[in-house]
Amino acid sequence: MARRKSKRADDEAKKPQKKPAKKAESDEVEVEPEQEDISELLASSADMVVSTCMQMRSWENVLVITDPATADIGQALYEASSRISDRVLMVMMPSTSQHGDEPPAPVAELMRRQHIVLAPTRYSLTHTRATHTAARKEGARIATMPGITLDIFTKGGMTADFAEVKRDITKVGGLLRKKRNVRVTSEAGTDVEFRVEPRKWKLEDNGILSRPTQVSNLPAGKVFIMPREGRMNGRIVIDGSWDSTLLDEPLVLHVEDGKITHIEGSDIADEVREQYEAAAERLGPKEQELLWTVAEFGFGMNPNARLIGNVLEDEKVRGTCYFAIGDNTNLGGSASVGIHVTGVLRNPKVMIDDFCVLHKGDLVV
Structure with missing residues (x-):
């Protein structure tokens, strides 16, 4: 159980020499709203993607493909998709080495079985056989987001x-x-x-x-x-x-x-x-x-x-x-x-x- 501060401790905290502690308290107050704002912006952008851009339906199979560089955005898209459909998967794959590299074979196979693929990844999957096959042959609709960052996802062109x-x-x-x-x-x-x-x-x-x-x-x-x-x-x-x-x-x-x-x-x-x-x-x-x-x-x-x-x-x-x-x-x-x-x-x-x-x-x- 946390102990209540004594009156003496309260008095000491009010003294001028305790300004560094006061600054730390101020810093803590400033950081938390920023973190909350980022979370809110992420959620808002993700909701816009699945509702406005993809026009996702409750019965659709959805795959979110992400990698270590874009995991926060992938998670936000997964959560937004899950609020609409209960048929959502997210896969974390290793980052490829350049734009146009094929994803791992298991990922490519999963792409073929989806109505929607959302791909926030470091490098582009747009110009790959996996995307071509999933979209052109199997009918998936695919949103790729190569090089996406928190800044791009929540500001600028996404607005x-x-x-x-x-x-x-x-x-x-x-x-x-x-x-x-x-x-x-x-x-x-x-x-x-x-x-x-x-x-x-x-x-x-x-x-x-x-x-x-x-x-x-x-x-x-x-x-x-x-x-x-x-x-x-x-x-x-x-x-x-x-x-x-x-x-x-x-x-x-x-x-x-x-x-x-x-x-x-x-x-x-x-x-x-x-x-x-x-x-x-x-x-x-x-x-x-x-x-x-x-x-x-x-x-x-x-x-x-x-x-x-x-x-x-x-x-x-x-x-x-x-x-x-x-x-x-x-x-x-x-x-x-x-x-x-x-x-x-x-x-x-x-x-x-x-x-x-x-x-x-x-x-x-």
Whole structure:
């Protein structure tokens, strides 16, 4: 049993020399509300994901995939899902080594048996055979959250009105019909041209995953497409972020016939070379030839997203565009190379045929 303080102890506590103890008491009061606020924000965001984004039903099978880096977010999503369905599983897997690495076989098998998969993980599961099989063949709807942090999960792009984001993306999609020729330029030096198949613009990264087979990042908010293979030429200057790094100096990618031929950019260029050389070691000769494929082009549509040095949110920033290098099989391409990394451009101009989509960082439509 705790003992009651004596009057003398109370008097001593009031003396000026006891200020350090008073400070400690003050610190304790300040920390607890912050912890409570974080818990409340986590729960609120998780409830929004399962109710608004996934539109989860009580009878659905749900799998939450997490790893040590994202365990708090995985737990919040598990608890929110369990308030709706009693058919919820959570699996903690080892962190993979890079974006596009396959999850362990037991995890991939579990994914195939779900109506909903929520994947807050350090590295992306979006461009994997496991996700493709679970969604396209088995009908799961899958929200991936590669590199998600507490900050991203509770602020910025996750606070957007996703119904509004969906409406905006639908409007833009209507304007892209029958348009095939894309040119991207920027004051930083980008000047690249390529062709696309108009029917293949992806318009479902809007934050609402209510239909089978849908796959999207959260936070969501982008329009994207696979450039036609072998048809891109020019120069791409990445001056926003590369993967999970805000750039102090640009990364320059030279493109010929749809592949990166050489790169410039001091330290960041060296890091990128090492990143792709490591990926090449796991590939056969034919796959190595496709390693540097320009796999994806897109532009952000989320008005609340911030450029913070995390690709999950960076590529959704309204007014930016991005290119991804590597695996394009999830978009119907032939480059099965097991790595898919994104670079974001600030203030680009994007022309699609005679239609200006972005001009100096402003969404024109």
